[in-house]
Every structure is written in structure tokens, then in C-alpha cells.
Amino acid sequence: xxxxxTLWFTGLSGSGKSTLAERVRDILLERGMRxxxxxxxxxxxxxxxxxxxxxxDRDTNIRRIGWVCHLxxxxxxxxIAAAISPYREIxxxxxxxxxxxxxVYCKCDLNTLKDRDPKGLYEKALNGEIPNxxxxxxxxxxxxxxxxxxxxxxxxxxxxxxxxxxxxxxxSYIPAGDGRGYSEExxxxxxxxxxxLGYI
Amino acid sequence: xxxxxTLWFTGLSGSGKSTLAERVRDILLERGMRxxxxxxxxxxxxxxxxxxxxxxDRDTNIRRIGWVCHLxxxxxxxxIAAAISPYREIxxxxxxxxxxxxxVYCKCDLNTLKDRDPKGLYEKALNGEIPNxxxxxxxxxxxxxxxxxxxxxxxxxxxxxxxxxxxxxxxSYIPAGDGRGYSEExxxxxxxxxxxLGYI
Numbered sequence: 001x002x003x004x005x006t007l008w009f010t011g012l013s014g015s016g017k018s019t020l021a022e023r024v025r026d027i028l029l030e031r032g033m034r035x036x037x038x039x040x041x042x043x044x045x046x047x048x049x050x051x052x053x054x055x056x057d058r059d060t061n062i063r064r065i066g067w068v069c070h071l072x073x074x075x076x077x078x079x080i081a082a083a084i085s086p087y088r089e090i091x092x093x094x095x096x097x098x099x100x101x102x103x104v105y106c107k108c109d110l111n112t113l114k115d116r117d118p119k120g121l122y123e124k125a126l127n128g129e130i131p132n133x134x135x136x137x138x139x140x141x142x143x144x145x146x147x148x149x150x151x152x153x154x155x156x157x158x159x160x161x162x163x164x165x166x167x168x169x170x171x172s173y174i175p176a177g178d179g180r181g182y183s184e185e186x187x188x189x190x191x192x193x194x195x196x197l198g199y200i
Numbered sequence: 201x202x203x204x205x206t207l208w209f210t211g212l213s214g215s216g217k218s219t220l221a222e223r224v225r226d227i228l229l230e231r232g233m234r235x236x237x238x239x240x241x242x243x244x245x246x247x248x249x250x251x252x253x254x255x256x257d258r259d260t261n262i263r264r265i266g267w268v269c270h271l272x273x274x275x276x277x278x279x280i281a282a283a284i285s286p287y288r289e290i291x292x293x294x295x296x297x298x299x300x301x302x303x304v305y306c307k308c309d310l311n312t313l314k315d316r317d318p319k320g321l322y323e324k325a326l327n328g329e330i331p332n333x334x335x336x337x338x339x340x341x342x343x344x345x346x347x348x349x350x351x352x353x354x355x356x357x358x359x360x361x362x363x364x365x366x367x368x369x370x371x372s373y374i375p376a377g378d379g380r381g382y383s384e385e386x387x388x389x390x391x392x393x394x395x396x397l398g399y400i
Contacts, residue, residue, distance in 0.1 A: 034275050046267040047247060049260065060249065067246040068268060075234050075277050 004073035005173045006098045007164070009082040010091060010143060011106030012135040013121060014113045016152040016160070020106065021082040023161050031175055033078050038065050040083035053132040059090050066094030073098050078174075086134050088141040100173065104164055105146035110135060112153040145197060147171075166190045171199060204273035205373045206298045207364070209282040210291060210343060211306030212335040213321060214313045216352040216360070220306065221282040223361050231375055233278050238265050240283035253332040259290045266294030273298050278374075286334045288341040300373065304364055305346035310335060312353040345397060347371075366390045371399060 007024065009017040018039055028035045044051070047064045051057040062085045069079035085091050095101040113135070114122045125133035132138045148167045150160035162182040167190050168174040182190070194200045207224065209217040218239055228235045244251070247264045251257040262285045269279035285291050295301040313335070314322045325333035332338040348367045350360035362382040367390050368374040382390070394400045 036271055036275055047264055064247055068271065071236055071268065072271065072275070075236055075272070075275070077275050 003100065003173075004076040004078060005100035005102060005168075006069040006073050006079045006081065006094075007102050007104060007168070008069070008085070008091065008094065009080070009104045009106055010085045010146075011152075012108060012110075012113060012140055013084060013133075014116050014118070015106040015108040016150070016157070017082040017084075017106050019157060020104070020150065020152075020160055020164065021080050023157060024164050025080055027161070027165055027177075028078055028174060031177065033174065034076075035078040035080060036072050037080040037082070038068060040065075043068075043083065053138070055087070058084075059087060062087070062090045063093065066090075066097055069094065070098050073100060084134050084140070086138065086140045088143060091143065102148065102168065102171070102173065103143050103146040104148040104150065105143045106160075107142070107149055107151045108153045147193070147197065147199075149193075162186060163190065167194070170194055203300065203373075204276040204278060205300035205302060205368075206269040206273050206279045206281065206294075207302050207304060207368070208269070208285070208291065208294065209280070209304045209306055210285045210346075211352075212308060212310075212313060212340055213284060213333075214316050214318070215306040215308040216350070216357070217282040217284075217306050219357060220304070220350065220352075220360055220364065221280050223357060224364050225280055227361070227365060227377075228278055228374060231377065233374060234276075235278040235280060236272050237280040237282070238268060240265075243268075243283065253338070255287070258284075259287060262287070262290045263293065266290075266297055269294065270298045273300060284334050284340070286338065286340045288343060291343065302348065302368065302371070302373065303343050303346040304348040304350065305343045306360075307342070307349055307351045308353045347393070347397065347399075349393075362386060363390065367394070370394055 009021050011017050021037060025035050025037050043065050048061045051061050062083060065081050065083055069081055072079040117123060124130045125136040134140050148164050150163055152160060166182045166186060169176050170190050209221050211217050221237060225235050225237050243265050248261045251261050262283060265281050265283055269281055272279040317323060324330050325336040334340050348364050350363055352360060366382045366386060369376050370390050
């Protein structure tokens with residue numbers, strides 16, 4: 001059972017990637033797994049200082065995160081990445097490199113993000129004060145084959161966490177928890193998605 | 201026993217870092233340990249593309265390797281780094297970050313390196329064709345507290361490997377092998393060094 005995998009959160013700034021990643025990490029740690037989390041900001045500091053937000057620099061940053069996830073995964077750890085990772089091609093390159101790769105698309109509509117905007121980033125971006133801001137002045141390519149899609153505009157954090165944990169359990173990437181935690185309806189939705197993707 | 205550590209090879213180009221690192225890796229794998237090797241060249245490709253050989257860029261490269269070794273080590277893996285890593289201060293920063301850090305100084309005099317010179321790099325560097333070539337036109341600061349010093353100009357690869365494995369065994373960082381592998385005299389030399397460094 002304890003084989004490694006990478007759980008990759010993608011989505012716009014403020015869509016809930018880090019929040020969900022931390023909650024899932026804590027649950028996996030409680031279940032005795034070894035987990036390393038690579039948060040976008042920490043990675044920019046430690047691996048990608050000097051890189052900016054052009055497409056090329058973003059791609060380089062995401063490839064580096066992918067390479068480290070690859071090292072961790074092949075050593076039977078769980079790597080959790082939380083980074084905007086706007087370009088599908090680069091996420092898919094990482095998927096290819098890593099193998100056991102579970103993509104979580106943190107969907108959230110722009111109006112909700114503008115309303116939340118705890119750091120005032122969307123306001124600034126919409127006023128043109130931040131160039132290359134993903135979702136406003138820079139593209140975001142949503143995944144079309146993500147193993148999990150959470151819509152953080154209308155789901156609670158708990159709803160989203162249950163979907164993610166449920167998916168990992170159904171894939172047998174993690175041991176089952178004490179109770180199933182999710183309803184039969186939720187389980188069926190998870191299974192349907194995994195069937196559609198050819199997993200089960 | 202299976203706690204992680206980082207084995208850090210430092211020394212001039214051609215001094216034997218990668219050769220020794222690979223041999224040691226193979227022995228550790230045979231003993232059932234999980235090992236990840238970060239070779240200078242592979243790291244430059246995957247983590248540090250675009251960086252050059254100025255002091256600042258070298259420091260950034262070595263800090264990145266250190267950070268990845270830190271992630272691996274804290275997850276109870278053995279990380280092996282083989283990179284020139286010419287500056288003492290940055291190696292010591294990595295030592296500080298990582299904690300369980302064993303430095304192997306691959307010493308080799310310049311004349312021997314010039315004689316070996318399989319890629320003709322020293323010849324080119326001495327002719328001024330390669331700027332910032334460590335040991336010729338760029339500084340190398342040898343460690344003064346390395347846990348292991350191997351002198352590859354006068355020791356065989358086997359001699360050096362025994363010293364490294366012996367040191368890791370004496371530190372109880374790895375389980376003992378089938379036979380001790382090294383002589384009583386070699387063992388005493390290893391222990392004396394570890395005593396001098398305050399380990400035992």
C-alpha cells in the first residue's frame with residue numbers, strides 16, 4: 001500500500017489550493033503516511049528565486065516542482081503540490097514524468113474570487129497594477145482529465161476534502177479511514193469519474 | 201536506524217565525486233536503504249537551467265541542491281549530492297539546514313587532475329578557454345571539518361569507498377555490512393576523525 005503518489009492542486013489564486021492541500025496533508029499524516037508539501041510560495045523561494053511570471057518562467061517553475069515531486073514519489077512518499085500551474089501541457093508533462101499523479105482542479109468563478117480577495121490581489125490586477133495575473137491578464141487552462149474537480153465557490157472545505165480523500169481511497173492510493181466519511185451518493189460520483197477516466 | 205541523512209561530496213571537477221557517490225549509493229541500496237542521488241549535472245538540468253558559474257549562480261545552485269536534500273533527509277531517505285560546491289559558507293548553510301550531514305571532501309592535486317583530464321577541461325581552462333573554472337580560474341575552498349577526506353590522487357576507489365562506508369557505520373547512520381570491510385587501522389583512523397569532530 002504505501003507506494004508514493006503526487007497530489008497536484010491547480011487553480012487560480014485564492015481558489016483554495018493551499019487550504020485544501022493542508023487539510024488533506026493533515027489527514028494523510030494522521031493515517032501514518034509520509035507526506036511532503038510543496039507550496040507555490042515556498043518553492044518560489046527555495047527553487048525558483050529570480051524567475052518571474054512570463055509563460056517561460058512559469059513553465060520552468062512548474063517543471064521544477066514536478067521534478068521534486070517525481071523524486072519524492074519514486075521514493076514512496078506522498079508529494080502534495082499546490083501551485084497555480086496554469087498551463088495544461090506542463091501539468092501533463094509532470095503527470096507523465098511522475099506516473100502516479102492525481103490532479104485536483106480547484107475551480108472557482110472569478111466573481112467569487114473578486115469578492116474573497118483577502119490580499120486585494122484581484123482588485124490590483126483588475127486595475128492593471130499586477131501584470132501577468134492568472135485569470136485576469138494571463139491565461140488559465142483548466143484540466144479536462146483531472147481526477148478530482150472541486151468547486152470551491154459552492155462547496156464547503158469539508159465537501160472538497162471528502163471528495164479528494166474519497167478519490168484517493170477508491171484508487172487504493174491511501175488506506176481507508178475509520179469511517180467512510182462520504183455518502184453513498186458521493187462515493188458513486190467519485191467512482192463514476194474514475195470509471196470515465198479509465199481507472200476502474 | 202533508517203533515519204535519513206545527506207552525504208555530500210565536494211571537490212574539483214574530475215576528483216572522483218560522481219564515481220564514489222555511485223559506488224556508495226550501490227552499497228547502500230544493497231543494504232536495503234532508500235537512496236536518491238543528486239548529481240551536479242542532472243540538477244543543473246532539472247533545477248538550475250539558466251544559471252551560470254558566477255559565485256552568485258553557483259551559490260543558488262548549491263542552495264537548491266541543499267533544499268532538495270533537506271526534503272529527502274527529513275523524510276528518512278538518504279540523499280547523496282555530488283557537486284563541486286566550491287564555497288564553504290554555502291556548504292555549511294546546507295549542513296545547518298539538513299542536520300544529519302556527512303561531508304566527503306574529494307581531495308586531488310591539480311597535477312593529477314591535469315593528467316587525468318578525460319574531457320580535456322583542465323587543458324581548456326588553463327588555456328583560458330573556460331572562464332570561472334574551479335581550481336584554475338575560480339576559487340575552491342576545501343572543507344576543514346569534513347567527516348571524510350579521501351585523497352583520490354593516492355587512494356584507490358576501494359580505499360575511499362571503505363572510508364566512507366566505515367564512517368557511516370561508525371556514525372550508526374547505516375547498518376553494518378556483512379564483514380567490517382576495513383582494517384583495524386582504518387577503523388581507528390575513522391574513529392579518531394569522528395572523535396576530533398566531537399561525534400563520538
